[in-house]
Amino acid sequence: MSFYDSLLTTLPKSSLWLLANDSATMAPFEYLISIPGRAWILRFVEALNFWMQLPPDALNSISKTLNIVLNAWLLIDDIEDGTHLRRGKPVAHSIFGIPQTFNAGSQAFFLAQQEILSMEESSDAIQTMLKAFTDEMVAIHRGQGLEILWRETFRCPTEDEYVLMVADKTSSFFRMMAKLMQTCAGAQNADVDFTPLANVIGIFIQIRDDYVNLTSPAYSARKGFAEDLSEGKFSFPILHGIHANPTDTRILEALKQRPTDPSEKIPIIDYLKAETHSLAYTQNVLEILERQARDEIGRVGGNPMLEKIIDALHEDMVMVDE
Numbered sequence: 001m002s003f004y005d006s007l008l009t010t011l012p013k014s015s016l017w018l019l020a021n022d023s024a025t026m027a028p029f030e031y032l033i034s035i036p037g038r039a040w041i042l043r044f045v046e047a048l049n050f051w052m053q054l055p056p057d058a059l060n061s062i063s064k065t066l067n068i069v070l071n072a073w074l075l076i077d078d079i080e081d082g083t084h085l086r087r088g089k090p091v092a093h094s095i096f097g098i099p100q101t102f103n104a105g106s107q108a109f110f111l112a113q114q115e116i117l118s119m120e121e122s123s124d125a126i127q128t129m130l131k132a133f134t135d136e137m138v139a140i141h142r143g144q145g146l147e148i149l150w151r152e153t154f155r156c157p158t159e160d161e162y163v164l165m166v167a168d169k170t171s172s173f174f175r176m177m178a179k180l181m182q183t184c185a186g187a188q189n190a191d192v193d194f195t196p197l198a199n200v201i202g203i204f205i206q207i208r209d210d211y212v213n214l215t216s217p218a219y220s221a222r223k224g225f226a227e228d229l230s231e232g233k234f235s236f237p238i239l240h241g242i243h244a245n246p247t248d249t250r251i252l253e254a255l256k257q258r259p260t261d262p263s264e265k266i267p268i269i270d271y272l273k274a275e276t277h278s279l280a281y282t283q284n285v286l287e288i289l290e291r292q293a294r295d296e297i298g299r300v301g302g303n304p305m306l307e308k309i310i311d312a313l314h315e316d317m318v319m320v321d322e
Contacts, residue, residue: 028092028101029108032071035087040309041070044174044201047305048181051189058119058184065115065133066177072108073140073173075101080148081231088222109137116180125183132179136172143169147233154256156234156242163203171202189300197296204289208313210235211282214269216316226265232258236285237278244276290314 003010023030045063054062077083078091079098085091093101116129146165150157157165178194212219213228214237220226228235232255234242242251254268272278293310297303 025100026104026107028075028096028104029071031092031095032075032086033067035089037087040205041066041173041177043309044306045177045181047303047309048178048194050303050305051192051301052181052185053188054181054184058121059181061115061119062177062180062184065112065180066173068108068112068115069137069176070173072105072112075105075108077144079105080144081227081233083223083227083231085222085224085227119184121184128183129180132176132183136176136179139168139172139175143167143172150234151232154232154252156239156252159236159239159243162234162236162239166203166206167199170206171199174198174202192300194300197293197300200289200292200296204286204293205313207236207282207289208286208316210237211279211286212316214238214272215279218316225262226269229254229265229268230258230260232256237272237282240281241272241276241278244278244281 042063045059045066049059074086075092078086079093079102083091084094092104096104113130113133116133117126119126119129121129143165147169149155175195175198178198182189182192182194210228213223213235214226224230228238234255238251238255250271251268254264257264259265259268269279273280290310290313294307297306297310
C-alpha cells in the first residue's frame with residue numbers, strides 16, 4: 001500500500017501521459033489520415049495564402065490545425081450518419097469500434113486547440129484565434145445537431161432552413177480558416193471581410209456534395225452508392241423533391257426504410273430527375289452559388305488559385321452530368 005501512502009506527493013502536477021499511448025488511443029484518427037484523400041482543405045489554405053502571405057511557420061500550424069479538425073469531424077460524422085465507407089475504405093468505427101473512434105475524434109479537437117496555443121504569435125493573436133476556433137466549432141456542432149434532429153424526428157426542412165443549417169455546419173469551417181489566417185497576416189488584408197466568401201463556398205461545396213452523392217460513380221466508389229438515402233438524410237435534392245410534390249410520399253417512405261440496395265435507390269433518383277426535376281434544380285442553384293463565389297473572389301481582389309479550385313469543383317459536376 002506504500003504507493004497510496006505517498007500518492008499526493010508522488011503524483012505530478014501535470015499528466016504522466018506517455019506519447020506512446022497515443023498510438024493506441026488515437027489509432028482511429030491515424031487510420032483515417034493514412035487513407036489518401038483529395039486534400040481540398042489544404043488546397044484552400046494555399047489559395048487563401050495568395051492573399052494572406054503568412055510566414056511559413058504560421059501557415060504550417062494553421063494547415064495542421066484545420067487538417068486535424070477536418071479528420072476529427074469526419075470520424076464523428078461517420079458514426080452519427082452510420083456511414084460504411086470513407087475515401088473508399090471501411091470507416092474507422094467499423095474497425096476500432098464506436099467508443100474508441102468517438103473518443104479519438106473528440107481528443108483530436110483539443111489537439112487542434114493545442115496547436116493554436118503552441119504558435120509563436122502574440123498573446124492577443126492567440127486569444128483572437130482561440131475565439132475564432134471556439135465560435136466556429138460551436139457553429140459546426142449546432143449545424144450538425146440540427147441536421148441530425150431533422151433526420152431522427154423525420155421533419156423535412158424547408159430550403160431556406162437547410163441553407164442556414166449548412167452555413168453553420170459547413171461554412172463555419174471556411175470561416176475558421178479565414179479568421180485564423182487573417183489574424184496571422186497582420187496588416188495584410190486586415191480590413192477585408194472574408195465572411196461572405198467563406199459562407200458561399202461552404203454552401204456551394206455542401207450542396208454540390210449532396211448532388212454528387214446521388215449522381216456520381218466516382219463519389220459512390222469513395223462513400224457508397226447514394227448513401228444519403230441509406231442514411232435517411234434530407235439533403236438538398238431530396239428535400240426539394242419532397243416539397244415539389246407534397247402529395248407523393250415515395251421519397252419519405254424510402255427515407256423511412258433507409259434503403260441499402262441500389263435497386264431500391266435508383267427509382268428514387270429517377271423520380272428526382274424526371275418528375276420533380278430536383279437534380280436540375282440543384283444544378284441551377286449550384287450555378288448561382290458558383291457565380292456568387294467567383295464574384296466574391298473578384299471583390300476581394302482576384303485569386304487565380306482559388307478560381308482554379310472552383311474550376312475543378314465545377315468540372316466534377318459537369319462530368320457527373322455527362
